[in-house]
Every structure is written in structure tokens, then in C-alpha cells.
Amino acid sequence: MKTPGGPDAAKRRAGEHAAALVTDGDTVGLGTGSTAAHAIRALGRAVDDGLDVRGVATSYASRDLAREVGVPLVGLDAIETLDIAIDGADQVSDDLALIKGGGAAHAREKIVDAAAERFVVVADPTKETPELDRSVPVELLPDARATVERAVRELDGTPTLRAAEGKDGPVVTDNGNLVLDCAFGTISNPGALATDLATIPGVVAHGLFVGLADEVHVGTDDGVTVRER
Ligand SMILES: O=C[C@H](O)[C@H](O)[C@H](O)COP(=O)(O)O
Numbered sequence: 722m723k724t725p726g727g728p729d730a731a732k733r734r735a736g737e738h739a740a741a742l743v744t745d746g747d748t749v750g751l752g753t754g755s756t757a758a759h760a761i762r763a764l765g766r767a768v769d770d771g772l773d774v775r776g777v778a779t780s781y782a783s784r785d786l787a788r789e790v791g792v793p794l795v796g797l798d799a800i801e802t803l804d805i806a807i808d809g810a811d812q813v814s815d816d817l818a819l820i821k822g823g824g825a826a827h828a829r830e831k832i833v834d835a836a837a838e839r840f841v842v843v844a845d846p847t848k849e850t851p852e853l854d855r856s857v858p859v860e861l862l863p864d865a866r867a868t869v870e871r872a873v874r875e876l877d878g879t880p881t882l883r884a885a886e887g888k889d890g891p892v893v894t895d896n897g898n899l900v901l902d903c904a905f906g907t908i909s910n911p912g913a914l915a916t917d918l919a920t921i922p923g924v925v926a927h928g929l930f931v932g933l934a935d936e937v938h939v940g941t942d943d944g945v946t947v948r949e950r
Contacts, residue, residue, distance in 0.1 A: 729755070731845035731940030732809075736760035738945040739807045739841045739938050745773050748800060750833035751787055752808025753780040753826035756843045760807040765790025777803055779833050780826040781895050797832065806837035811928070812855050813848050813937050817950050818911040822858030822928030825883065825894045831926050835933055842937040849939060853911055856902040857918065858883070858928035863899050865923025870901065872921040876914070878903040898925055 736759025743749055743764060751761050761776075761783060768774065768791050776792040777800060778784035787794055808830055812820040819842065821827045834840045859880070861869045866882070873880040880901040883892040892900050908914055908929075915929040936949045 728845045728847060732756040733759045734940035734945050735843040735938045737763045739843045740764050742841060743774055743805060747804040748775045748777060750803050750806025750808065750837050751776045751778050751783040752830060753783045753824050754809035756809035757807060758786055760843060761786050761792060762790050764792050768792055777833055779830040797829065803833065803837040805839045805841060806834045807841050807843060808834055810842050810844055810848055812850050812853050813842060813844055814853050815851050817934040817937060818853055819930035819934055820853050820855050820857060820928050821930055825858065825892055825900050827858055827928040828860050828896055828926035831930060840933055840935050842934045844937060844939050846939055853908040854906060856904045859901045859903050859918060860894055860898045860925040861901060862923045862925065866899060869921055869923045873901065873903050876917055878905045
């Protein structure tokens with residue numbers, strides 16, 4: 722699908738559309754990535770106009786952007802539930818299963834998105850796919866690298882340690898852990914794979930989000946399409 726202004730315009734449409742769902746008094750999960758950033762900026766403008774919200778950041782990056790644009794923050798450790806979370810995705814399947822973690826933020830994102838009454842995914846059309854087939858990011862304790870790699874191979878996956886840009890060595894997450902990008906080909910049963918990955922000792926969180934998204938807002942040529950679970 723063509724998107725005038727390119728993918729970033731589509732991301733902006735989706736982010737602003739989702740931000741408009743936030744109402745006075747809400748506690749809002751602030752996702753990570755270039756699409757969620759548009760929602761955070763829109764929320765900052767709404768706060769300037771008088772909206773009363775508390776944001777819960779999912780990463781250093783979303784926390785810093787929220788501070789920059791004036792969205793008041795509350796710590797993840799201080800909340801039990803949220804009214805709404807707005808977050809991006811690397812892939813969205815027809816049944817709203819997601820792959821997340823392209824920015825290595827999926828551990829905190831999963832906590833925040835799962836705790837929200839309403840989890841809204843924001844995306845551009847390049848993220849949509851009938852079935853998930855991208856590599857699944859798996860955050861793990863550094864000492865468990867060899868054992869987790871072996872367990873992923875036993876699930877017929879191919880793990881690759883994520884390398885850092887601008888630094889020698891691996892990506893280290895906001896939580897001080899490593900990330901394995903695990904290729905499984907087309908994922909025909911995301912729920913089963915999600916359970917298998919979650920039960921590997923040493924895995925902190927993986928990027929399969931199954932049964933969590935309530936709706937997906939996709940920026941298009943002339944607006945936004947919404948799919949609901
Ligand atoms: O770890 C990063 C997150 O899961 C992002 O939400 C995801 O990678 C999508 O990012 P973007 O909107 O930049 O494509």
C-alpha cells in the first residue's frame with residue numbers, strides 16, 4: 722500500500738490516531754520505537770493543551786522522549802495496571818500476534834502492554850503479514866548464552882547474538898542482558914512457540930506477543946485503518 726510521505730508519514734498517522742484515544746486521568750504505557758515516538762510527541766502536545774495523564778516508559782529512549790515533550794512519568798514499579806498502552810511492532814499477523822523487540826525493549830514493553838486495559842499497536846503497512854516470519858528477539862541473562870542457544874536450536878531455531886552499533890561487542894539491553902535474534906522461518910503456531918521460549922531457563926523475555934494486542938492502528942494513504950481482536 723502506498724503511503725504519501727513514506728513510512729514515517731504512515732507511522733505518524735498511526736501514532737497520532739492512537740494518542741487521540743487517551744483521556745483525562747489515564748495512565749498510559751509509552752512504547753518504544755519510531756512509531757510509538759509519534760504517539761508520545763502527540764501526547765506531549767495534548768498535555769500542553771491541558772490533558773492530565775501519567776506515562777509509564779518502556780525504555781530509556783521512551784522515558785527521555787516523554788521528558789523532552791513534557792509527558793509526566795510514573796515508574797513501572799509504582800503501578801499495577803494501566804488504562805491504555807500504545808506501542809509499535811516489528812510484525813503484526815492477521816490474528817494480531819506480534820513480533821517486537823527490534824529495539825531490544827520488549828521485556829519492559831511486555832510488562833507494560835500486558836498490564837494495560839487496552840493495548841493499542843501502532844504500525845505502518847510494512848509491518849502487516851498473514852503469518853509471523855521474522856526472527857524473534859530473545860533477551861537472556863548473559864551467563865545463560867550457551868544454554869539458551871542450545872535450547873533454541875532444539876526448537877529448530879537459529880540464534881544470532883545481536884551485535885551493537887557504534888560499539889564492539891553485543892547489544893546490552895536496558896536491563897543489562899543480551900539479545901539473541903532467533904530465526905524459526907514461518908511461525909505457524911506463535912502461541913506454542915511463545916510458551917516454549919518462555920520456559921527456557923535464563924530467558925528474561927521474548928518478543929512474541931500473543932493474545933495481548935486489543936487493536937492495531939495502521940497508517941494508510943488517507944488515514945488509519947483499525948483492526949480489533
Ligand atoms: O524494542 C522495540 C520495540 O518492540 C518497537 O516497538 C518495535 O521494534 C517497532 O519499532 P518501530 O516502530 O521503530 O518500527
